[in-house]
Amino acid sequence: MATVVRLRLTIAYLGTAFHGWAAQPGLRTVQGELETALTTVLRHPVALTVAGRTDAGVHARHQVAHCDIPADALAQITRAGGPSDALVSLCRRVNALTARTADVPGGDVVIRSAQIVDQTFDARFCALTRHYAYQLSDGSTGYNPLQAHTVWWTGDRVLEVNAMEEAANVLVGEHDFLSFCKPREGATTIRTLHKVEIARDNDHIRIALSADAFCHSMVRSIVGALVDIGLRRKKQDWMERLVAEPSRIGAAPVAPAHGLTLIGIDYPPPADWKRQQQKTRRLRTLDR
Amino acid sequence: MATVVRLRLTIAYLGTAFHGWAAQPGLRTVQGELETALTTVLRHPVALTVAGRTDAGVHARHQVAHCDIPADALAQITRAGGPSDALVSLCRRVNALTARTADVPGGDVVIRSAQIVDQTFDARFCALTRHYAYQLSDGSTGYNPLQAHTVWWTGDRVLEVNAMEEAANVLVGEHDFLSFCKPREGATTIRTLHKVEIARDNDHIRIALSADAFCHSMVRSIVGALVDIGLRRKKQDWMERLVAEPSRIGAAPVAPAHGLTLIGIDYPPPADWKRQQQKTRRLRTLDR
Numbered sequence: 001m002a003t004v005v006r007l008r009l010t011i012a013y014l015g016t017a018f019h020g021w022a023a024q025p026g027l028r029t030v031q032g033e034l035e036t037a038l039t040t041v042l043r044h045p046v047a048l049t050v051a052g053r054t055d056a057g058v059h060a061r062h063q064v065a066h067c068d069i070p071a072d073a074l075a076q077i078t079r080a081g082g083p084s085d086a087l088v089s090l091c092r093r094v095n096a097l098t099a100r101t102a103d104v105p106g107g108d109v110v111i112r113s114a115q116i117v118d119q120t121f122d123a124r125f126c127a128l129t130r131h132y133a134y135q136l137s138d139g140s141t142g143y144n145p146l147q148a149h150t151v152w153w154t155g156d157r158v159l160e161v162n163a164m165e166e167a168a169n170v171l172v173g174e175h176d177f178l179s180f181c182k183p184r185e186g187a188t189t190i191r192t193l194h195k196v197e198i199a200r201d202n203d204h205i206r207i208a209l210s211a212d213a214f215c216h217s218m219v220r221s222i223v224g225a226l227v228d229i230g231l232r233r234k235k236q237d238w239m240e241r242l243v244a245e246p247s248r249i250g251a252a253p254v255a256p257a258h259g260l261t262l263i264g265i266d267y268p269p270p271a272d273w274k275r276q277q278q279k280t281r282r283l284r285t286l287d288r
Numbered sequence: 289m290a291t292v293v294r295l296r297l298t299i300a301y302l303g304t305a306f307h308g309w310a311a312q313p314g315l316r317t318v319q320g321e322l323e324t325a326l327t328t329v330l331r332h333p334v335a336l337t338v339a340g341r342t343d344a345g346v347h348a349r350h351q352v353a354h355c356d357i358p359a360d361a362l363a364q365i366t367r368a369g370g371p372s373d374a375l376v377s378l379c380r381r382v383n384a385l386t387a388r389t390a391d392v393p394g395g396d397v398v399i400r401s402a403q404i405v406d407q408t409f410d411a412r413f414c415a416l417t418r419h420y421a422y423q424l425s426d427g428s429t430g431y432n433p434l435q436a437h438t439v440w441w442t443g444d445r446v447l448e449v450n451a452m453e454e455a456a457n458v459l460v461g462e463h464d465f466l467s468f469c470k471p472r473e474g475a476t477t478i479r480t481l482h483k484v485e486i487a488r489d490n491d492h493i494r495i496a497l498s499a500d501a502f503c504h505s506m507v508r509s510i511v512g513a514l515v516d517i518g519l520r521r522k523k524q525d526w527m528e529r530l531v532a533e534p535s536r537i538g539a540a541p542v543a544p545a546h547g548l549t550l551i552g553i554d555y556p557p558p559a560d561w562k563r564q565q566q567k568t569r570r571l572r573t574l575d576r
Contacts, residue, residue: 014433016392059434095431104304104436105546112430142400143383145302146347146549148392149437258393261434 003071007087008117009034009048011063013109016149016258017102020056021063028101030054030109034065037097041090042073051123051265052130055217057257059150062112062264066123087114120273125280129194129210129266134223134259136205151204152259159230161200167229167239168196168207171222178246180221188283189215189246196222208263217254225252291359295375296405297322297336299351301397304437304546305390308344309351316389318342318397322353325385329378330361339411339553340418343505345545347438350400350552354411375402408561413568417482417498417554422511422547424493439492440547447518449488455517455527456484456495459510466534468509476571477503477534484510496551505542513540 011034019027023035031048038046051064077086077093091111099107120126135151136159137144143153171193178189194210207226209219225242228234242252268276299322307315311323319336326334339352365374365381379399387395408414423439424447425432431441459481466477482498495514497507513530516522530540556564 012433014436061432061434102436104433105544106431106433106436106441108433108436110431110433143394143398144349145300145392145394145396145398146349146438148302148390148394148396150434153394256393 004068005071005074006066006068006117006119006121007114008121008123009065009067009114010112011060011065011109012112013060013063014104014149015054015057015059017104017108018056020058021050021053030060030063033098033101033109034094034111037094038067038090040097041077041093042069043076044070044073049123051127052214052262054260054262055220055257058260058262059258060262063262064123064127064265064267066117066121087116090114118270118273120277121267121270122273122277123265125277126267126273127265127280128212128268128276130213131208131210131263131265132214132219133261133263134207134209134219134255135261136207136223136227136259137203138205139203141203149258150261152256154227154231157231159205159227160232161198161205161230163232163236164226164230165198167226167236168198168222170236170239170243171196175243176246177215177218178248179242179251180218180225181215182217183248184216187215191215191218196226198226219260220255220257221252223255223259227255228253292356293359293362294354294356294405294407294409295402296409296411297353297355297402298400299348299353299397300400301348301351302392302437303342303345303347305392305396306344308346309338309341318348318351321386321389321397322382322399325382326355326378328385329365329381330357331364332358332361337411339415340502340550342548342550343508343545346548346550347546348550351550352411352415352553352555354405354409375404378402406558406561408565409555409558410561410565411553413565414555414561415553415568416500416556416564418501419496419498419551419553420502420507421549421551422495422497422507422543423549424495424511424515424547425491426493427491429491437546438549440544442515442519445519447493447515448520449486449493449518451520451524452514452518453486455514455524456486456510458524458527458531459484463531464534465503465506466536467530467539468506468513469503470505471536472504475503479503479506484514486514507548508543508545509540511543511547515543516541 013030018030021030023029023032035046046067048065048067074086077089091114095110098109102108137151138154138159174192176190181189183189192212197208199206301318306318309318311317311320323334334355336353336355362374365377379402383398386397390396424442425439426442426447462480464478469477471477480500485496487494
């Protein structure tokens with residue numbers, strides 16, 4: 001039997017021109033583009049498992065995925081040079097291929113790095129923490145088209161960041177986030193939100209969120225709810241009720257996708273990969 | 289005869305999906321989109337005169353243009369409210385129209401503000417100084433697709449900013465910039481470059497340039513030359529020769545359009561508009 005190696009890939013993309021991460025027939029997706037390019041370069045079918053499946057229009061700075069490939073497929077990439085050269089070469093060649101299908105000069109998705117990891121690594125189930133950031137702007141300076149792809153302009157009215165921070169504190173901790181999630185069959189909506197930090201720099205607002213995992217549309221629903229608070233459309237007790245009484249009735253509004261970026265994923269040290277994977281699989285039948 | 293009012297417009301755009309500023313039949317241009325929308329809202333043909341004609345792919349944060357419209361056309365916009373309401377309403381309605389033709393959520397061009405000015409104001413000929421910024425990134429962190437629209441990634445090799453700064457100093461002052469310009473028939477290529485400032489923040493480099501005016505492709509040629517210096521492909525004496533011996537032979541390479549943004553235009557106080565206009569018209573038959 002051929003020797004199999006597992007690759008851990010770090011990936012960045014501008015989500016604008018993708019129909020999200022997950023491969024869908026006939027649509028341009030991040031997974032689809034990368035699997036096609038990897039399959040071409042490695043001359044062997046490649047299937048990716050990802051840490052954070054992102055929706056259409058959502059970006060990623062440090063997405064993580066893994067795949068298994070025959071050792072031979074990697075070896076044929078560079079005749080000269082060792083395995084680390086082959087990995088650099090793999091990234092370059094995949095990036096050159098994906099850039100061809102993009103409508104921006106340098107391409108809209110790249111594999112930033114590739115490394116060979118133990119079979120106990122799983123991009124999805126070993127992940128300890130997912131970090132996201134949502135970018136907003138507000139106020140009388142108006143909409144800035146230079147940020148059209150990555151910042152949500154909420155309008156002329158100035159968001160009250162203090163009220164948003166107060167409401168954000170209610171969310172931190174382990175809760176059933178059903179009021180902020182599109183639930184999936186057989187999946188729990190209980191998550192541990194480690195932090196929600198809101199920072200304003202003039203008319204630019206950045207909301208940084210970290211959790212063990214986020215369920216579907218959870219970050220965007222939290223941001224949507226916080227903006228309703230910031231605009232004084234809703235009050236603190238509404239946010240408290242969303243958390244205390246998990247429900248899809250009167251659920252939080254969903255902020256647009258283009259303001260959201262997956263910032264990074266934390267993993268435990270290699271010795272703990274196996275244990276972490278087992279733990280996560282027990283906790284969630286389906287996760288993001 | 290109908291009373292005519294002159295409008296001064298401040299405009300911002302993401303240049304990616306435009307074939308530059310100048311209207312061209314059958315192509316999507318900033319001037320074309322804005323003139324069409326203004327003509328629709330004002331129910332009167334509108335022609336714009338701009339401070340800095342930008343090439344395809346170049347962006348603008350504070351572009352300035354002017355146009356003349358019948359006072360009646362403005363009055364019909366808001367039945368209630370005074371002229372300042374009409375101007376706010378004009379911007380909103382134009383922006384709503386242009387957003388429809390864009391492939392990004394909030395649109396890729398907006399009129400940020402409109403004001404009524406004296407007939408002595410001319411967006412092009414009254415301008416004292418034009419400010420541009422060019423954004424680059426370099427180094428082993430690699431290409432970042434999140435900045436695909438606005439930053440030029442020059443590659444893995446680290447640019448030597450000190451050498452670039454030294455070379456930039458040679459450019460400041462009044463010179464014949466023929467080595468950095470695509471000359472136009474009957475137009476001078478003599479310009480006064482007020483400053484070239486280079487600032488690095490990790491792998492991000494910003495080059496800020498100010499001049500009385502720039503000739504065609506001048507900013508991008510200066511940046512192209514500075515990058516050749518930063519990569520040690522060229523030396524300081526090459527830059528000195530480009531300035532001392534103006535020529536299209538061995539001219540500077542042109543950096544890609546997408547890194548460039550028009551940052552703003554300076555004008556003298558209203559009392560000096562007429563004099564400034566006359567002075568500029570004498571100096572240049574054609575300018576940018």
